[in-house]
Amino acid sequence: MISDKLKQVILKELELKEFNLQDETIASQVPGWDSLNHINIILAIEKGFSIKFKGLEILKAKNIGDLQKLIDSKVPA
Amino acid sequence: MPQAIDFGKLFSLFTYDKYDPLLFGSSLFFFFFLFVLLVQRLFSNQKALRIYSLLFFSLFFYYKAAGIYLLLLVFSSAFNFYFGKLIYESKTALLKKIFFATALVVNLGLLGYFKYTNFFLQILTDLKLGTIEPLKIFLPIGISFFTFKALSYVIEIYLEMFEPVKSFRDFSLFIFFFPNVLMGPIDRASAFLPQIEEDNPITKEDVGRALFLISCGLIKKYAIADYIALNFDERVFGFPLRFTGVENLLAIYGRALQGYCDFSGYTDMALGVGLLLGFKLMDNFNRPFKARSVGDYWRRWHLSLSTWLLDYLFKPLQISFRSMRKWGTALAIFFTFFAVGLWHGPNWTFISFGILHSIYLIFGMFTQSIRKKFTDSIKITGTKFHKFLQVVFTFHLLAFTAILFGSPSLQYSLDMIHQIFTFFHPEVFPQFVQAYTTVFVLIVFGYLVHFLPKSVEEKAQNLVIKMPVFFQAVLFAAVIWVVVQFKSAAMMPFIYFQF
Numbered sequence: 001m002i003s004d005k006l007k008q009v010i011l012k013e014l015e016l017k018e019f020n021l022q023d024e025t026i027a028s029q030v031p032g033w034d035s036l037n038h039i040n041i042i043l044a045i046e047k048g049f050s051i052k053f054k055g056l057e058i059l060k061a062k063n064i065g066d067l068q069k070l071i072d073s074k075v076p077a
Numbered sequence: 078m079p080q081a082i083d084f085g086k087l088f089s090l091f092t093y094d095k096y097d098p099l100l101f102g103s104s105l106f107f108f109f110f111l112f113v114l115l116v117q118r119l120f121s122n123q124k125a126l127r128i129y130s131l132l133f134f135s136l137f138f139y140y141k142a143a144g145i146y147l148l149l150l151v152f153s154s155a156f157n158f159y160f161g162k163l164i165y166e167s168k169t170a171l172l173k174k175i176f177f178a179t180a181l182v183v184n185l186g187l188l189g190y191f192k193y194t195n196f197f198l199q200i201l202t203d204l205k206l207g208t209i210e211p212l213k214i215f216l217p218i219g220i221s222f223f224t225f226k227a228l229s230y231v232i233e234i235y236l237e238m239f240e241p242v243k244s245f246r247d248f249s250l251f252i253f254f255f256p257n258v259l260m261g262p263i264d265r266a267s268a269f270l271p272q273i274e275e276d277n278p279i280t281k282e283d284v285g286r287a288l289f290l291i292s293c294g295l296i297k298k299y300a301i302a303d304y305i306a307l308n309f310d311e312r313v314f315g316f317p318l319r320f321t322g323v324e325n326l327l328a329i330y331g332r333a334l335q336g337y338c339d340f341s342g343y344t345d346m347a348l349g350v351g352l353l354l355g356f357k358l359m360d361n362f363n364r365p366f367k368a369r370s371v372g373d374y375w376r377r378w379h380l381s382l383s384t385w386l387l388d389y390l391f392k393p394l395q396i397s398f399r400s401m402r403k404w405g406t407a408l409a410i411f412f413t414f415f416a417v418g419l420w421h422g423p424n425w426t427f428i429s430f431g432i433l434h435s436i437y438l439i440f441g442m443f444t445q446s447i448r449k450k451f452t453d454s455i456k457i458t459g460t461k462f463h464k465f466l467q468v469v470f471t472f473h474l475l476a477f478t479a480i481l482f483g484s485p486s487l488q489y490s491l492d493m494i495h496q497i498f499t500f501f502h503p504e505v506f507p508q509f510v511q512a513y514t515t516v517f518v519l520i521v522f523g524y525l526v527h528f529l530p531k532s533v534e535e536k537a538q539n540l541v542i543k544m545p546v547f548f549q550a551v552l553f554a555a556v557i558w559v560v561v562q563f564k565s566a567a568m569m570p571f572i573y574f575q576f
Contacts, residue, residue, distance in 0.1 A: 034372075035387055035391065035392070035395075036372075036406060036442060038392070038395070039395050039396065039399050039402075039405070039406055040402075042396070042399065043399060043402070055393060055396045055397055056236070058396050059236055059392060059393060059396065060236050060237055060238070062238070
């Protein structure tokens with residue numbers, strides 16, 4: 001499940017009002033999420049959740065579900 | 078009296094000749110491929126034999142192009158197969174890193190040695206750091222393509238996107254596969270290898286599509302690209318100062334089309350040949366001149382290379398430079414396109430080509446919002462007129478890089494630009510059309526077809542797929558007839574062979 005907070009961070013960065021983000025959603029399916037913008041979204045997530053990703057961790061994430069799992073592993077419950 | 082068979086000549090058909098590889102479109106390839114299909118058909122119920130015979134034919138095909146350097150291809154396959162395993166089975170992260178780094182160093186080291194040694198020696202000489210005679214190094218054809226293909230396998234395993242294959246036989250087929258070994262597409266292991274597992278039967282639709290692709294490829298390569306190159310472009314690019322600016326400009330338009338038809342023609346044939354053997358290869362082109370920005374162009378041109386570099390070079394760089402925000406992305410773009418230039422060959426024209434593309438993209442990124450504000454203020458954003466302007470402007474930026482791509486050296490590029498800006502003489506245009514009517518018609522025809530909506534191509538393809546076999550055969554014969562009419566006595570090698 002994609003958390004509301006992650007959804008808001010992504011939508012805000014892409015200046016989107018609404019988009020249905022699912023675990024399986026991949027970047028290219030989301031309007032505006034291109035290779036140049038990708039890094040801005042990653043930076044926005046790092047800032048929004050006060051976490052720091054490792055390069056390899058981001059490269060391994062295949063979809064938004066993977067990104068959510070990665071955040072969950074770093075944010076203390 | 079019947080003539081005796083010249084066994085020496087017959088034997089030479091099966092041996093390596095540097096000047097005579099098995100080019101797609103040559104009559105020898107045609108008979109070779111018919112034989113391959115026959116054998117595949119014979120073994121249609123025996124998968125193992127089918128794969129072994131394909132391995133054998135692929136090795137023979139590569140041997141015809143590179144001789145003894147066939148061993149390099151075999152080494153690449155064995156090395157990357159075992160290193161894929163080692164990376165996957167590593168118990169610690171450090172060990173995994175060490176194996177991965179070794180795989181990168183060996184693959185890139187071999188590519189660097191064969192392709193760039195003399196270039197670097199020349200740089201050392203130019204910088205007066207010593208005079209070193211160039212070494213006699215043979216460039217194994219296709220090395221940039223199969224090295225990148227093999228690298229995609231170890232990288233995907235390292236990134237845990239793909240599990241290593243168990244069968245060395247299957248992995249070797251991925252590396253050796255003759256339709257894409259010399260000039261791509263640079264297929265991904267994760268897309269190709271499962272197809273061997275699945276072993277899907279070849280359908281009537283596949284055959285129709287293959288026929289359509291091979292026909293398009295033959296026409297693009299032999300009727301358009303080679304004809305324009307031999308009869309007009311090479312003359313102008315060889316001696317730009319002998320021609321007026323308007324002829325130089327037309328040669329550049331011709332060169333852009335020729336480059337596209339040559340490479341995408343080859344790819345069409347590779348895709349068609351692959352389909353007839355039961356494999357769907359990655360498509361490489363999506364009407365590149367319809368691009369509305371240079372970024373858009375790289376999502377339409379040589380896709381198997383651009384997505385490779387995007388995934389395995391640009392993204393890692395962009396992530397490591399992320400603290401610099403936009404400047405970090407700019408740096409990642411620069412390094413990636415420097416690599417694009419260098420990948421094409423050890424020549425400053427190619428490197429300048431790559432750097433110029435990076436400048437376009439970086440400039441585009443920094444001016445995006447200003448440009449949008451401007452088009453908003455004159456109320457054209459998103460209109461058809463705006464799109465038209467974007468396509469025309471992008472095309473000319475690309476045509477400008479075609480000068481660098483097609484010139485023997487930077488001086489020639491400068492001469493062409495000089496002629497266009499100081500010796501244009503538009504009044505020569507009617508004489509050009511008169512003297513080079515076929516070339517002119519082919520350039521106009523080529524661009525017209527390129528800009529047709531995609532649905533027209535799909536309809537034409539479906540028509541061929543649904544045709545009765547007899548009409549398909551007639552159509553194919555007609556294509557061959559047309560190609561023979563255009564084909565010159567000496568076949569031109571594909572431009573991308575040198576890479």
